[in-house]
Amino acid sequence: xxxxxxxxxxxxYPNGALAVKGVDVTVEDGELVVFVGPxxxxxxxxxxxxxxxxxxxxxxxxxxxxLVNEVEPANRNIAMVFQNYALYPHMSVYKNxxxxxxxxxxxKAEIDAKVREAAKLLQIGDFLERKPSQLSGGQRxxxxxxxxxxxxxxxxxxDEPLSNLDAKLRNQMRxxxxxxxxxxxxxxxxxxxxxxxxxxxADRIVVLNxxxxxxxxxxxxxxxxxASTFVxxxxxxxxxxxxxxxxxxxAIVIGESxxxxxxxxxxxxxxxxxxxxxxxxxxxxxxxxxxMKVDTVEELGAVRLIHGSVGGQHFTANQSADEPIPxxxxxxxxxxxxxxxxxxxxxxxx
Amino acid sequence: xxxxxxxxxxxxxxxxxPSASATGAGAFVRRHQIVEHIVLLFGVLLMxxxxxxxxxxxxxxxVTIHSEGMQLGFGDNFLPTYEAVIFEQTGFTxxxxxxxxxxxxxxxxxxxxxxxxxxxxxxxxxxxxxxxxLGTLCFWIIFSTLLLPLEVRILxxxxxxxxxxxxxxxxxxxxxxxxxxxxxxxxxxxxKSVPNELLEAARIxxxxxxxxxxxxxxxxxxxxxxxxxxxxxxVGWNQYLWPILMTTDESFYTVVRGIRQILQVWIGADIxxxxxxxxxxxxxxxxxxxxxxxxxxxxxxxxxxxxx
Ligand SMILES: Nc1ncnc2c1ncn2[C@@H]1O[C@H](COP(=O)(O)OP(=O)(O)O)[C@@H](O)[C@H]1O
Ligand SMILES: [Mg+2]
Numbered sequence: 180x181x182x183x184x185x186x187x188x189x190x191x192y193p194n195g196a197l198a199v200k201g202v203d204v205t206v207e208d209g210e211l212v213v214f215v216g217p218x219x220x221x222x223x224x225x226x227x228x229x230x231x232x233x234x235x236x237x238x239x240x241x242x243x244x245x246l247v248n249e250v251e252p253a254n255r256n257i258a259m260v261f262q263n264y265a266l267y268p269h270m271s272v273y274k275n276x277x278x279x280x281x282x283x284x285x286x287k288a289e290i291d292a293k294v295r296e297a298a299k300l301l302q303i304g305d306f307l308e309r310k311p312s313q314l315s316g317g318q319r320x321x322x323x324x325x326x327x328x329x330x331x332x333x334x335x336x337x338d339e340p341l342s343n344l345d346a347k348l349r350n351q352m353r354x355x356x357x358x359x360x361x362x363x364x365x366x367x368x369x370x371x372x373x374x375x376x377x378x379x380x381a382d383r384i385v386v387l388n389x390x391x392x393x394x395x396x397x398x399x400x401x402x403x404x405x406a407s408t409f410v411x412x413x414x415x416x417x418x419x420x421x422x423x424x425x426x427x428x429x430a431i432v433i434g435e436s437x438x439x440x441x442x443x444x445x446x447x448x449x450x451x452x453x454x455x456x457x458x459x460x461x462x463x464x465x466x467x468x469x470x471m472k473v474d475t476v477e478e479l480g481a482v483r484l485i486h487g488s489v490g491g492q493h494f495t496a497n498q499s500a501d502e503p504i505p506x507x508x509x510x511x512x513x514x515x516x517x518x519x520x521x522x523x524x525x526x527x528x529x
Numbered sequence: 530x531x532x533x534x535x536x537x538x539x540x541x542x543x544x545x546x547p548s549a550s551a552t553g554a555g556a557f558v559r560r561h562q563i564v565e566h567i568v569l570l571f572g573v574l575l576m577x578x579x580x581x582x583x584x585x586x587x588x589x590x591x592v593t594i595h596s597e598g599m600q601l602g603f604g605d606n607f608l609p610t611y612e613a614v615i616f617e618q619t620g621f622t623x624x625x626x627x628x629x630x631x632x633x634x635x636x637x638x639x640x641x642x643x644x645x646x647x648x649x650x651x652x653x654x655x656x657x658x659x660x661x662x663l664g665t666l667c668f669w670i671i672f673s674t675l676l677l678p679l680e681v682r683i684l685x686x687x688x689x690x691x692x693x694x695x696x697x698x699x700x701x702x703x704x705x706x707x708x709x710x711x712x713x714x715x716x717x718x719x720x721k722s723v724p725n726e727l728l729e730a731a732r733i734x735x736x737x738x739x740x741x742x743x744x745x746x747x748x749x750x751x752x753x754x755x756x757x758x759x760x761x762x763x764v765g766w767n768q769y770l771w772p773i774l775m776t777t778d779e780s781f782y783t784v785v786r787g788i789r790q791i792l793q794v795w796i797g798a799d800i801x802x803x804x805x806x807x808x809x810x811x812x813x814x815x816x817x818x819x820x821x822x823x824x825x826x827x828x829x830x831x832x833x834x835x836x837x
Contacts, residue, residue, distance in 0.1 A: 230729075230733065231732075232729050232732065232733075251732070252729075252732045252733045253732060253733060253734065253735035253736075254735075257733070258733065259729075259730070259733055261726045261729070261730065262726075263724065263726055265724065265726035265727050265729065265730040266730075267727065267730070267731075267744075267745060268749065269745075269748040269749055269751075270748075278731075278734050278736075278744070279733070279734035279735055282734055282735035282736055282740065283735055326730075326734075
């Protein structure tokens, strides 16, 4: 069953800014969908349209089979977690969780049961009488999630909920959000500009750029077969190498070298190669790929990054730390499966 | 909580102190403190001296004061003076006591402060959170009334109050003064600093405009409310010109007017009741001082606790 359908959604702000340009997304029951994209691409706007905090200029938001374009946020059966938590500073944790239920006219006993259950789930039971200012960032984050959980919504909406936490806590909370969402079995949309967060959390990723969808797919699809040069360079770290190349006669030509083309193409193309799939041939190993000039080596511990150029264009390759450090000149060993070809003009995948 | 922390971090410093240089530094600090305290004491003397002298003088009888001037020591007239000031009917028509005048001042001060807070909070709420035609213009019009203090518009104000038949009434005393550009401005600035996500979270939690105001904005504003209450209460309490114009009936006399009234002697040969005037002045000071002390506590507590 489908929890949420966004159909041809358009958002034009009163000042004329076109933030979302006709977007279609569906979220299935229990699915965690991540909107990812650079800052200003319209992720928050789209999420806030689902929440009802922004009006819908054109298109439809259908939640649980009901058109909700004109429905107040409180009556949409959604719950939202904000980046800065937006906890009520003067209310205790308990009251923060209970406030929404109280406004709905839920009986006191039921509120109490729900708040305590959520508090137990999030391990904030000991802080119920504290004010938000007496909590750490991670604890506040949990309270914000607790406030969403007690509403028992059809869908959770997260807007960059972890970006105020330090890196270590972020990784921990990320995992926790995923576990919690699985356990509750509630659909969720999670907005982030961090591709690692997107990859690790998502059942499906929606890559947004400039108010439009670049690609929708599972993390494996988005990583393995990026639909455009934008997705290719946005997903994966370090980003995919993108080289200008020529094609013809079933081969790709970069500088002096020819590689067998994975798809039929003619004329100029953009060739994408992930750093972790660009193997360096050590000395004698009969590699026939293009030569790479090495200029910098970065040690990251388990792996090392080799920066240099191929055919005069910047190129980065990954190498496991137990391989020998290459000299100034190496040859690449590439496999046809690892080559991504994009249209030279539009950047779309060929 | 923060005091505990200071105590905890402070502890190790004490046993570490007894080295020679540390005691030297301690002496230096102590000398510094002595100088600071002398400066502070001088300030206190400057401010409190006149009040203390007014108080001691008020315990003498008027003849002593008239012939010998202000008194530094206590006299033996304390009880009779203050009893007279508080309970004796004074004024031209002998209708009002010091107690009654204090009540009037209290009503004026509270009405003034509470009215101004309510009106300016509501005005600021409308300006900040509701989009209505010419909203910004409305704000600037309100703001520009700062250029027209009471003294400038006192004649038209009198005209209006008189036209409404509100002369010699508490309503007439308070109502025309409760619009406040200053208060509106302060609350507007404060509301603008409240993060928008709080409004959005409240909307998702099903709080309408009234609930958001009452459940979220008002509690968040308590320090602002306390600050404005202090200022406005004192301003209201000390009103002089306005009550003189709006009320002729002596039962509406305020303390500030009463002080002057005592010194106004009708028969030339009489010695004015200096002691009673001073006593009334002392009494007139007590409520504003209490208000400042009480609300200052809340004010500081609010500042320390709330974190937006
Ligand atoms: N209230 C607003 N008024 C006008 N333009 C806005 C408003 N909010 C966002 N925008 C614009 O819409 C675009 C998308 O914003 P947003 O959805 O916040 O991006 P993201 O969350 O992906 O960083 C941006 O170009 C931003 O400047
Ligand atoms: Mg955003």
